[in-house]
Amino acid sequence: MSNETSGSENSGTGTATSRQTALYTEHEKLGAFFTDFGGWQMPLKYKSELAEHKAVRETAGLFDLSHMGEVRVSGPQAAEFLDYALAGKLSAVKVGRAKYSLLCNEDGGIIDDLITYRRGDNDYLVVPNAGNAPAVAAALAERSAQFDVEVEDQSAETSLIAVQGPESEGILLKLIDSSQHADVTGLKYYAATDVTINTDGGPLDVLLARTGYTGEDGFELYLPNAQAAQLWTALLETGTDAGLTPAGLASRDSLRLEAGMPLYGNELSLETSPYTAGLGPVVALSKEGDFVGRSALEAQKEQGTSRKLVGLTAQGRRAARSHYPVSVDGEVVGEVTSGAPSPTLGHPIAMAYVDVAHSEPGTTVEVDLRGKPEKFDVVKLPFYKRSN
Template sequence: MTENYTALYEEHKKLGASFTDFGGWQMPLKYGSELAEHKAVRNSAGIFDLSHMGEVWVTGPDAATFLDYALAGKISAIAVGKAKYSLICNQEGGIIDDLIVYRRGDEKFLVVPNAGNAKVVAEALAQRAANFDVDVEDVSAETSLIAVQGPKAEGILLRLVPAAQHELVTGLKYYAAVEVSFLVGGAERSLLLARTGYTGEDGFEIFVENDDATALWQSIVAIADEGELTPCGLASRDSLRLEAGMPLYGNELSLQGDPFAAGLGPVVALSKEGDFVGKAALAAKKESGAGASAGRKLVGLKGLGRRAGRGHYPVLKDGNVVGEVTSGQPSPTLGYPVAMAYVDVACAEPGTALDIDLRGKAEPFEVVALPFYKRSK
């Protein structure tokens, strides 16, 4: 696989990052202690490089109608300035990717797929656009994405924004985006700021051209008080999103899975007018009781002991295999092991006692409602 490097790679090297391959990208796994990075986001703020994510602009008179056809959600219902979590599925109802769609105008949308799927999603959108008056432009290679997450994120970013625009930041709702002027390396830059994230905390994601990415990162780090902002890698991002009960493509979501088993039934707009890719298959899956009365369902598991389950470990009920772990580790915030797993629907009720087979030893867990962690507003 070809190794890709973000525009911030040299910056991460300077900070002493340990790197890992993720979706073909060399990304910082951690800079020091992943536990310290996790706790920084929960208690103060963390800064992440998310430039491995994709960015695809969809513009033109048919943009909203096209995205209603190409994606599982009702994208035409998004108000300008708002965003929506959605899925792109194949004709069989398998999940190609989960993504966020930002509506930037009546005929202008930004689709943000996951790193390893960015090229596949861009190609699928281009193919599906054949009968629509739209332009699909993949700008992933030219775009960087920096996230600042945590309770102090807003206060830090306000120091880089002119006072006259502070209300644009403070008034920005969750799953919304706005163009804001940032002081980057001594010059003002108009950048797209979104109140979105993957940590379970308040926070922001900033879209910036590659040429300005390093200056923006350095400006954010420089403006923060000592100990207020911590560079964070993928390890802490994974533990944060797991506590928040957020699915990861390749773990909880896949082509072999379906939205209903994953608890994402509300994301699928079967009632929207017209056809969309995968509609017939998804309707049949829902009719068959997928995730409700048939098959398996994604659940949260709380460890009653100290040992954590990991991906692909079997889940047991009375010694019989009833499921499989998709993600699991000790929760730094809660102090006990947590996991997400697909289990038989008969075993999915909160309070159900289950075991995870930890290399031949049954470790007790209990089914709990997701998310494991919810920030206090």
Template sequence: MSENYTALYEQHKMAGASFTDFGGWQMPLKYESELAEHHAVRKAAGLFDLSHMGEVWVTGPEAGAFLDYALVGKLSAIADGKAKYSLICNTDGGIIDDLISYRRPSADGVEKYLVVPNAGNARTVAAALKDRAAGFDVTVEDASAETSLIAVQGPNAEAILLKLVPAGQHSLVTELKYYAAVEVTISGEELLLARTGYTGEDGFEIYVPNADAPALWEALLEAGEGHGLIPAGLAARDSLRLEAGMPLYGNELSRHVNAYAAGLGPVVALSKEGDFVGKEALAAIKAAGVGSTIGQKLVGLKGTGRRAARAHYSVLKDGSLIGEVTSGQPSPTLGYPVALAYVDVEHSAVGTVVDVDLRGKAEPFEVVPLPFYKRVK
């Protein structure tokens, strides 16, 4: 059993959660029904403990320039209060992690960013950033161990937050754009509120000191009464992100995968000034046509039958192996099986019919556009 427990572990136990090891953490897999949790997020709201995620603060006069070098995107171009999705790569272009970076308001020439890596990669990313910081006037501080992260996701998320935020700050919540963050007072505490998520729905993520996390969790549950809010675990989080076509590190992304094969080429800012880690390799990969004319490409697959594809199942064309499923399951929202898979680029066009080997039986799937599900705004 993992020795890592979030500050909300006792709340999950009292709610009857089933636990699983994820990234070295004991996390709630589900409470009563993963399907009920999934549908709650799509129709009302779900409450998630994301405290296994990492939080790394990068501060200093050269914070933006440093992140331009350390990551593949142009982080210095982010406006204060905004966020950007990016990748941290090896020199060979392999993906160490995908992450979100928030730029906080600068003061006295000191820039400040919050970099949020995935659970199992938090220490690796923090170490890589500290190593790459040599020669830059920046400080890299790993605050993961002291920070909890709670998410409210779903169409009722905003209404729930407004019950806990002072009336004078309501506009800060209602006017907050997607991929942006602001400091607000929630249940009497000043906390960082981000309009981000991993479900395909509107929602918020709240950064809170560990000591204050249980009280915030309970306050959100109380505020969510009458709005359909229920706690949700990793099983629902996975089915939601899959419907939204969002990659999961360890499934779609790894050190053996590059941004162009993963469909994340637009995230790579090859045109930004100066060097960055992996630039030469990524430029060569793009020039070679990886993910477009050669190699493999990540695609969405829609099952035409009832049986679902699962990770590591083989993808076939006319009986020949052309790829592998990375994630797959029945879609609770759409009512048919969906999957993400890497397939040879010559078979990656939308409308292409392929087969997936479902434990010895070939079942037809069709390449479809991503995401599978997109909320109506």
């Protein structure tokens, strides 16, 4: 056996320099296998990544996502500032709602993709990816110079726990007073609210968001590090009967891939144009005023793109992996960005950038699987969509 790992999440065991979340000892107690991801020692899996994937699709999974960043942006010009700093129109987001957006550089390259919650008229919470959090916090601070706004990186003090899967709502309701149940059941996708979670150790105030990265209904809970273990334990104890299973980054990656969601470092990078990545609608060229990257992004849109992000499904049983070349008639026409056997669908799936000429669903391409070409069909993303 000679092990060739692939994908950015399986980069070996934690190093001395990687950080631990407030839940590290909880993961150890559960027998987690750790991996270094974005500078953090994170659970890769606890027992079986396939079982964890299945739990999220069928019941619920519990994730520690405390490696993600949290940057608070507040002040009289917070909305105006974010319209300038990000590619989306954050001033149009209603209080209590969230928006997926991009932080681009002047060349229109993607520094990070992130979710921004509007907590108040002048109060936003920006959530970048773990590995990009310092760069995002720095870019926001730098861009804020001309605005009456405060940018505060709260990443180090904040934990994030996700409950994802069809049983998520029911599990959360068991820990919340009935007076707040309507706040939870009525919470829309990409919306957030403050709730109190009851635990044996006392009540915990959390920011509860109906967001996720799995393609299932689910929630993300933000709270201070000091209370993270208390919340984690309460969720696990209460949710076990409903099938709540601790889940690591391996299943998080296979879940997001099935849901056709991009992963920064795989599908997105400083060299990626949002238009090539299919994220054109996220770029609000119609908003008023200048924003970082506007002229470059306008030019990119005008020019059109030569490649496009597509979904691929294997005709055979072998999986394509990141960086494998995609070809048609012996000519390289693209490259795989993410690939894995799909636990839900039972066959390998992948995302790839391919020349626009070969990007139509139904096109058959070949992927070079370590010297042996294998046929794949171009399909529409996502691969998996929940039925309810």
